Amino acid sequence: MEEIFFERIKKINPKIIDGLKEKNEFSFRVNRHKADLEVIDELKKEGYNPKPVEWNKYVYTLPIEDRKKIIKSLPYTQNKIYIQNLSSIIAANSLDVNEDDWVLDLAAAPGGKSLIFSEKAKKVSAVEPDKKRFFRMKRNFKEHGAKNIQTYNKDGRFVYKATGEMFDKVFLDAPCSSEAHIELEKGITWWNLKRVKRFSKLQKELLISAFECLKPGGEMIYATCTFSPEENEENIDFLLRRYENAKIVPVNLSIDNIQEGITSWEGKEFLDDVKHAIRILPKGAYSGFFFAKIKKI
Numbered sequence: 522m523e524e525i526f527f528e529r530i531k532k533i534n535p536k537i538i539d540g541l542k543e544k545n546e547f548s549f550r551v552n553r554h555k556a557d558l559e560v561i562d563e564l565k566k567e568g569y570n571p572k573p574v575e576w577n578k579y580v581y582t583l584p585i586e587d588r589k590k591i592i593k594s595l596p597y598t599q600n601k602i603y604i605q606n607l608s609s610i611i612a613a614n615s616l617d618v619n620e621d622d623w624v625l626d627l628a629a630a631p632g633g634k635s636l637i638f639s640e641k642a643k644k645v646s647a648v649e650p651d652k653k654r655f656f657r658m659k660r661n662f663k664e665h666g667a668k669n670i671q672t673y674n675k676d677g678r679f680v681y682k683a684t685g686e687m688f689d690k691v692f693l694d695a696p697c698s699s700e701a702h703i704e705l706e707k708g709i710t711w712w713n714l715k716r717v718k719r720f721s722k723l724q725k726e727l728l729i730s731a732f733e734c735l736k737p738g739g740e741m742i743y744a745t746c747t748f749s750p751e752e753n754e755e756n757i758d759f760l761l762r763r764y765e766n767a768k769i770v771p772v773n774l775s776i777d778n779i780q781e782g783i784t785s786w787e788g789k790e791f792l793d794d795v796k797h798a799i800r801i802l803p804k805g806a807y808s809g810f811f812f813a814k815i816k817k818i
Contacts, residue, residue: 526703580607642690649672686739717749750787782798
């Protein structure tokens with residue numbers, strides 16, 4: 522399976538292999554429910570030297586060797602900062618949430634993206650089917666001071682049957698084969714093509730639910746932390762073909778480690794609009810990620 526994995530990755534983009542080996546930074550953001558930029562001065566007093574990212578003044582990086590130490594810092598123990606990958610943060614911020622919006626986070630645990638939405642939106646509904654992850658997520662929201670998040674221990678595939686077109690914005694960071702989290706030095710131990718295909722089927726069911734929950738005129742983002750086109754471009758192609766009122770929206774990111782969606786894969790041809798999806802290549806504090814913004818017209 523290891524040989525198949527590397528063959529597939531090289532066909533998508535050989536730079537991914539180098540990025541998986543290079544993990545020299547991690548990232549965090551200011552929790553605006555409890556703090557503002559003064560928390561950066563607090564970290565500096567404790568000996569840290571956070572580096573701001575260009576695209577958001579509340580997001581910073583640190584060398585990976587500070588990762589274990591920072592959890593003992595006062596800003597962290599007081600929940601003034603939230604450790605979160607840059608790819609997740611930039612994808613969540615790509616959903617244009619405003620103060621009147623009701624946002625659905627359809628596969629929400631551990632809750633980092635819901636917390637981002639809760640800083641901007643009127644209301645957030647966070648759905649998580651796994652009971653243990655659900656209660657950890659609820660505790661996460663409470664500890665970080667988010668009071669406008671409703672939580673539901675439900676299977677996201679069937680939420681639309683209860684809600685209909687209720688939400689202004691929807692975010693679906695779908696369960697996936699998690700290829701971006703493979704540690705190459707430990708070998709390709711748990712990955713296989715059956716896993717990819719199993720998740721692809723689940724993701725399509727979740728995509729249907731997400732789109733059905735969205736109000737006309739609303740926008741949603743579909744995302745994964747994996748590389749396989751079967752879990753990414755193929756699913757966007759599936760949604761666009763199923764719904765005539767689904768339109769992919771181009772997203773402009775001010776980072777250089779990105780690749781547009783691919784429009785053919787192993788004999789399958791996807792709609793040309795799928796190229797407007799974004800694959801974030803692993804680099805520094807960015808893990809591998811894929812997302813596409815969809816509008817219901």
